[in-house]
Amino acid sequence: MTSSLLEVKQLKTIFSSENGDVPAVNDISFTVNPGETVAIVGESGCGKSATSLSIMGLITDPGKVIAGEVLFEGSDLLSLSKKKLNRYRGNKMSMIFQEPMTSLNPVFTIGNQISEVIRKHQRVDKETAIKKSVEMLERVGISNASKVIKQFPHQLSGGMRQRVMIAIALACMPKLLIADEPTTALDVTIQAQILDLIKHLSEQQNTGVLLITHDLGVVAEMADRVIVMYAGEIVEETTVEELFDNPKHPYTMGLLGSTPRLEVEQEMLEAIPGVVPDLTEMPSGCPFHPRCKYAIEACKLEKPALIEDFPDHFARCIRAKEGL
Ligand code: SF4
Numbered sequence: 001m002t003s004s005l006l007e008v009k010q011l012k013t014i015f016s017s018e019n020g021d022v023p024a025v026n027d028i029s030f031t032v033n034p035g036e037t038v039a040i041v042g043e044s045g046c047g048k049s050a051t052s053l054s055i056m057g058l059i060t061d062p063g064k065v066i067a068g069e070v071l072f073e074g075s076d077l078l079s080l081s082k083k084k085l086n087r088y089r090g091n092k093m094s095m096i097f098q099e100p101m102t103s104l105n106p107v108f109t110i111g112n113q114i115s116e117v118i119r120k121h122q123r124v125d126k127e128t129a130i131k132k133s134v135e136m137l138e139r140v141g142i143s144n145a146s147k148v149i150k151q152f153p154h155q156l157s158g159g160m161r162q163r164v165m166i167a168i169a170l171a172c173m174p175k176l177l178i179a180d181e182p183t184t185a186l187d188v189t190i191q192a193q194i195l196d197l198i199k200h201l202s203e204q205q206n207t208g209v210l211l212i213t214h215d216l217g218v219v220a221e222m223a224d225r226v227i228v229m230y231a232g233e234i235v236e237e238t239t240v241e242e243l244f245d246n247p248k249h250p251y252t253m254g255l256l257g258s259t260p261r262l263e264v265e266q267e268m269l270e271a272i273p274g275v276v277p278d279l280t281e282m283p284s285g286c287p288f289h290p291r292c293k294y295a296i297e298a299c300k301l302e303k304p305a306l307i308e309d310f311p312d313h314f315a316r317c318i319r320a321k322e323g324l
Pocket of ligand 1: 249251286287290293294295296299317318320
């Protein structure tokens with residue numbers, strides 16, 4: 001049995017608001033093994049980004065992790081001092097954000113920022129580090145890399161900055177890469193290149209990847225396992241093949257039905273009716289019942305548990321066994 005690289009146990013994160021505490025991440029547990037890519041999917045506001053930020057210790061006021069454990073190679077990141085946690089971040093763990101400007105240092109050139117990371121991880125001299133920086137930038141699809149390394153973040157477009165961030169994250173050779181919508185802002189060709197790079201990193205260096213995305217095409221391309229989140233909770237978890245072939249939760253079915261797919265015949269794309277519930281005013285029973293076409297009276301009464309009704313396939317739905 002492979003031992004887990006990352007083990008998230010009963011994680012709970014709240015955000016305080018005028019209307020009370022909002023459970024953005026509600027009692028979620030999962031693991032990521034070395035070399036495995038686990039995708040978390042769901043609509044915006046489902047808690048997937050709050051999950052990745054909680055893992056990295058990046059939840060800020062008015063948010064707070066109030067329960068659970070985040071074990072990285074057995075050490076609980078939630079109980080580490082800031083200094084120790086910083087040693088993990090950008091070293092054993094890297095994160096790629098959707099908005100790269102927040103992570104690049106505006107006062108240093110791109111070359112400076114990448115070569116510093118390369119020198120820290122690969123014990124090479126300054127000149128070699130600069131050469132490698134150019135190579136890294138070329139690998140993420142930046143063609144005029146020798147020019148770009150002399151520039152500052154504000155001189156680059158959003159897409160270019162994103163590619164720089166990815167180059168930095170990959171240069172760290174992390175054991176765990178958390179990628180939060182890493183390619184959303186990029187055009188399709190660059191997106192494919194970046195996904196290939198992440199895949200390559202995972203295969204070659206046995207890096208575990210936690211991929212946060214709303215894009216099921218990216219999930220199909222990249223993931224080994226998939227976690228579907230709704231209203232702060234996991235509603236379905238299984239392998240990527242099983243999820244696409246045999247979804248058990250009506251929300252997952254809705255997501256699949258609203259996404260164009262080449263490999264299956266779809267008469268019409270069907271949007272999921274309604275919106276994600278306001279977390280301060282959650283519906284009774286199953287939080288998905290106001291939007292669920294399979295809802296019955298019992299769904300309004302009691303909140304379903306996440307149950308393994310089928311081997312290695314968990315769903316939070318009282319009707320999952322019926323073959324909806
Ligand atoms: Fe739909 Fe009921 Fe299943 Fe919830 S428990 S997803 S409302 S069928």
